[in-house]
Amino acid sequence: MNTESVLARIDADFEASLSRLFDLVKIPSISTDPAFSGEVRRAAEWCRAELAAIGFEASVRPTPGHPMVVAHWTGKVEREGPHVLFYGHYDVQPVDPLSLWETPPFEPRIAEKPDGTRMIVGRGAADDKGQLLTFLEAARATVAETGALPCRVTVLLEGEEESGSPSLAGFLDANRAELARDLALVCDTNMWNPSTPAITATLRGLVGEEVVVQCADRDLHSGLFGGPAANPIRILARILAGLHDDAGRVTLPGFYDGVADLPADVAAQWNALGLTAESFLGPVGLSTPAGEKGRSVLEQVWARPTCEFNGIVGGYTGEGFKTVLPARASAKVSFRLVVGQDPARIRDGFRAYVRSCLPPDAKVEFHPHGGSPGLALSFDSPALARAREALTAEWGKPAVLIGGGGSIPVVGNFKRQLGMESLMIGFGLDDDRIHSPNEKYDVTSYHKGIRSWARVLDSLARA
Amino acid sequence: MNTESVLARIDADFEASLSRLFDLVKIPSISTDPAFSGEVRRAAEWCRAELAAIGFEASVRPTPGHPMVVAHWTGKVEREGPHVLFYGHYDVQPVDPLSLWETPPFEPRIAEKPDGTRMIVGRGAADDKGQLLTFLEAARATVAETGALPCRVTVLLEGEEESGSPSLAGFLDANRAELARDLALVCDTNMWNPSTPAITATLRGLVGEEVVVQCADRDLHSGLFGGPAANPIRILARILAGLHDDAGRVTLPGFYDGVADLPADVAAQWNALGLTAESFLGPVGLSTPAGEKGRSVLEQVWARPTCEFNGIVGGYTGEGFKTVLPARASAKVSFRLVVGQDPARIRDGFRAYVRSCLPPDAKVEFHPHGGSPGLALSFDSPALARAREALTAEWGKPAVLIGGGGSIPVVGNFKRQLGMESLMIGFGLDDDRIHSPNEKYDVTSYHKGIRSWARVLDSLARA
Numbered sequence: 001m002n003t004e005s006v007l008a009r010i011d012a013d014f015e016a017s018l019s020r021l022f023d024l025v026k027i028p029s030i031s032t033d034p035a036f037s038g039e040v041r042r043a044a045e046w047c048r049a050e051l052a053a054i055g056f057e058a059s060v061r062p063t064p065g066h067p068m069v070v071a072h073w074t075g076k077v078e079r080e081g082p083h084v085l086f087y088g089h090y091d092v093q094p095v096d097p098l099s100l101w102e103t104p105p106f107e108p109r110i111a112e113k114p115d116g117t118r119m120i121v122g123r124g125a126a127d128d129k130g131q132l133l134t135f136l137e138a139a140r141a142t143v144a145e146t147g148a149l150p151c152r153v154t155v156l157l158e159g160e161e162e163s164g165s166p167s168l169a170g171f172l173d174a175n176r177a178e179l180a181r182d183l184a185l186v187c188d189t190n191m192w193n194p195s196t197p198a199i200t201a202t203l204r205g206l207v208g209e210e211v212v213v214q215c216a217d218r219d220l221h222s223g224l225f226g227g228p229a230a231n232p233i234r235i236l237a238r239i240l241a242g243l244h245d246d247a248g249r250v251t252l253p254g255f256y257d258g259v260a261d262l263p264a265d266v267a268a269q270w271n272a273l274g275l276t277a278e279s280f281l282g283p284v285g286l287s288t289p290a291g292e293k294g295r296s297v298l299e300q301v302w303a304r305p306t307c308e309f310n311g312i313v314g315g316y317t318g319e320g321f322k323t324v325l326p327a328r329a330s331a332k333v334s335f336r337l338v339v340g341q342d343p344a345r346i347r348d349g350f351r352a353y354v355r356s357c358l359p360p361d362a363k364v365e366f367h368p369h370g371g372s373p374g375l376a377l378s379f380d381s382p383a384l385a386r387a388r389e390a391l392t393a394e395w396g397k398p399a400v401l402i403g404g405g406g407s408i409p410v411v412g413n414f415k416r417q418l419g420m421e422s423l424m425i426g427f428g429l430d431d432d433r434i435h436s437p438n439e440k441y442d443v444t445s446y447h448k449g450i451r452s453w454a455r456v457l458d459s460l461a462r463a
Numbered sequence: 464m465n466t467e468s469v470l471a472r473i474d475a476d477f478e479a480s481l482s483r484l485f486d487l488v489k490i491p492s493i494s495t496d497p498a499f500s501g502e503v504r505r506a507a508e509w510c511r512a513e514l515a516a517i518g519f520e521a522s523v524r525p526t527p528g529h530p531m532v533v534a535h536w537t538g539k540v541e542r543e544g545p546h547v548l549f550y551g552h553y554d555v556q557p558v559d560p561l562s563l564w565e566t567p568p569f570e571p572r573i574a575e576k577p578d579g580t581r582m583i584v585g586r587g588a589a590d591d592k593g594q595l596l597t598f599l600e601a602a603r604a605t606v607a608e609t610g611a612l613p614c615r616v617t618v619l620l621e622g623e624e625e626s627g628s629p630s631l632a633g634f635l636d637a638n639r640a641e642l643a644r645d646l647a648l649v650c651d652t653n654m655w656n657p658s659t660p661a662i663t664a665t666l667r668g669l670v671g672e673e674v675v676v677q678c679a680d681r682d683l684h685s686g687l688f689g690g691p692a693a694n695p696i697r698i699l700a701r702i703l704a705g706l707h708d709d710a711g712r713v714t715l716p717g718f719y720d721g722v723a724d725l726p727a728d729v730a731a732q733w734n735a736l737g738l739t740a741e742s743f744l745g746p747v748g749l750s751t752p753a754g755e756k757g758r759s760v761l762e763q764v765w766a767r768p769t770c771e772f773n774g775i776v777g778g779y780t781g782e783g784f785k786t787v788l789p790a791r792a793s794a795k796v797s798f799r800l801v802v803g804q805d806p807a808r809i810r811d812g813f814r815a816y817v818r819s820c821l822p823p824d825a826k827v828e829f830h831p832h833g834g835s836p837g838l839a840l841s842f843d844s845p846a847l848a849r850a851r852e853a854l855t856a857e858w859g860k861p862a863v864l865i866g867g868g869g870s871i872p873v874v875g876n877f878k879r880q881l882g883m884e885s886l887m888i889g890f891g892l893d894d895d896r897i898h899s900p901n902e903k904y905d906v907t908s909y910h911k912g913i914r915s916w917a918r919v920l921d922s923l924a925r926a
Contacts, residue, residue, distance in 0.1 A: 225764065228763045
């Protein structure tokens with residue numbers, strides 16, 4: 001394939017690529033909230049139609065939850081090469097707190113940073129609508145310019161990634177023959193910095209639990225019952241406060257079983273990246289690492305398990321004051337896991353700990369969420385080397401191998417269920433505010449991301 | 464005055480009295496929520512009109528917040544007697560969680576308990592709309608039957624009691640000549656049980672604080688930042704968890720300074736009431752006193768200070784899960800105080816403790832609420848003896864002197880600002896669910912409450 005002509009077409013057609021990303025961001029496909037299920041469906045249909053327009057045989061496929069989009073390239077290929085499965089997700093996170101958005105989350109716009117950098121602002125602009133379109137737009141330009149793709153390609157787009165992927169495992173099992181390919185390409189990760197591309201080599205897993213503590217069978221007046229009546233907020237606070245020791249370590253018995261210390265050579269490579277607590281935390285208004293004492297920021301976020309509190313609510317939370325003793329209080333707790341930790345054991349250990357904290361009159365309910373182990377990918381595949389070459393060519397700097405703090409459960413599913421390794425390449429940046437108000441995706445991430453995939457696909461076909 | 468004929472008229476007119484209570488409950492006068500300020504005003508106007516209809520010179524009087532209703536009886540009186548000031552409040556608590564109401568909170572209805580007891584259900588049916596109308600309806604019947612009131616009466620109805628009475632002190636100071644009377648009558652308390660009337664002799668005070676902990680300047684993704692980023696829910700949980708020791712005592716330095724142990728004779732009287740943990744807590748689904756170990760339930764609720772958590776919120780609290788590290792989390796904390804504790808000192812001590820808990824990168828804001836000391840009333844006034852006689856006559860059982868767990872700040876204001884003692888007589892019951900969904904007021908409380916006030920007024924006039 002004539003790479004230069006494909007890249008030139010990407011550049012020439014970039015305004016149309018941007019317009020398509022805007023169209024997709026405009027669809028409020030919030031998967032965790034049942035009120036938006038029609039919109040999630042609409043986003044799936046939109047993706048199917050675009051894949052069909054490129055030339056894929058594309059279909060929207062039912063699941064017990066939100067649908068999958070599956071597409072097969074049945075046209076001409078330049079080489080036999082590997083058969084790749086591209087994965088992305090078309091659903092997005094909720095938008096609350098809505099009041100902190102500068103413009104409506106589903107009305108995308110181009111904004112400029114003070115340094116002149118242009119960015120696309122909107123929920124899902126980065127995670128994962130912008131990222132998944134980098135691949136689709138690369139495929140579109142390649143087909144338009146060459147009439148073919150460099151190698152065989154299947155596309156799988158999920159609609160439940162932001163709500164724990166409840167249908168993914170069943171769908172992979174039921175469609176193994178259609179989806180088990182030589183290699184997965186997953187576009188849901190970040191670059192090292194705005195000018196340095198990265199391939200993510202380790203990922204943390206996730207175990208989530210919603211804990212509901214119930215005491216009285218109704219809300220009580222704190223004047224009439226304050227003192228004798230058990231208070232679920234007090235009990236919940238004790239439970240949460242007991243989960244970390246003063247050194248920032250998680251106190252659950254056996255929590256660190258199987259967790260290896262970082263190999264010296266990897267630690268040296270990460271240290272060489274020159275990241276400081278200040279450079280990592282400063283941009284979000286923080287300065288001091290709050291994780292395990294004695295470990296670097298990168299180690300805390302890439303290589304160490306954590307326990308985090310993602311939400312808490314109980315009693316009166318409106319304006320003013322209400323002297324109520326609430327009947328119940330709840331918290332959303334999650335654990336980020338690394339290779340060697342068993343999600344089921346962590347969940348069981350957490351539940352046993354919570355139950356051990358309950359005084360008389362307190363009852364607890366658990367609502368599980370997620371449950372994926374940490375992952376570390378093999379570094380010796382030729383595909384990895386080819387992809388690095390292609391990224392290095394596009395960005396003019398060597399692509400770095402990094403860790404990922406967030407879980408991407410699908411990578412674990414691909415490995416466990418389909419025996420397939422994943423190359424995690426993405427063009428997000430640390431300041432993209434994914435999951436937060438005013439999420440954005442740099443125009444450069446999108447543009448050079450499209451160019452990168454055109455190069456990576458061509459390069460992989462030669463592997 | 465011919466007491467029997469007044470009581471007979473109360474009985475004959477009771478359906479009209481009920482209808483008036485329904486009219487008042489229908490007005491959603493939630494004082495803490497600015498969205499309802501028009502409705503609060505409407506409730507004030509309703510009270511003024513009813514007082515005028517009885518024959519009072521009544522006016523709605525502006526304050527910096529919600530208005531006061533002030534009414535003077537300028538008609539005939541049977542005796543010079545004492546000049547009494549009746550106090551009640553026409554505002555109500557918020558209604559959340561709305562989903563737990565069996566019928567809409569502002570559509571009052573008569574319901575029956577399994578034992579056939581009839582009750583009026585609706586927000587404010589007891590606290591304090593039903594209670595304040597017991598007095599107004601007693602006055603109405605007395606005037607209608609005798610053309611006079613037994614003694615001189617002034618009425619003060621507040622519209623901010625449920626939101627900390629921010630305008631009360633200023634209003635009392637500005638209208639001292641009009642409001643400083645011989646004795647205050649306050650109707651915002653309970654009976655001992657459904658057949659035994661009570662006069663409340665001690666009251667706990669209240670200090671409230673909303674604590675807001677802020678860490679990062681935005682919500683963060685727990686995958687990208689989990690570990691190094693400070694988590695405000697974790698910090699807040701530690702703060703709250705540190706406020707009680709394992710014996711249920713509040714840990715703030717000096718918290719119990721000035722708190723006297725219960726005198727032996729009072730303890731003996733309270734023990735004689737025969738209340739058990741089971742009888743007190745069982746009706747709300749609890750069984751085990753959660754307050755200071757080694758103290759009786761009545762002591763915990765009437766004579767001991769506490770620290771309670773009335774609300775907490777932070778991060779994602781909607782359906783499903785969101786792996787966010789929130790920027791902020793907040794809690795509403797309140798202290799019930801007894802005689803001898805200084806509200807300002809307790810507040811300062813709490814703030815100092817919270818600040819001492821903050822790790823680097825955490826900031827805190829405080830929003831104060833309330834600030835009233837505990838109170839104990841003098842037992843030797845002739846008015847108290849007269850009121851007990853009248854209550855005993857109505858109910859056929861000796862009225863008991865009890866403690867109150869909730870604060871009624873106005874009683875402190877009357878004492879401090881106007882040098883006036885208060886007789887706290889009310890007809891609420893422990894199962895009235897005030898401040899909770901499905902609040903109710905027994906029809907008997909309302910009916911015999913009206914009869915009680917007719918007797919008490921007549922009896923006080925002879926003091």
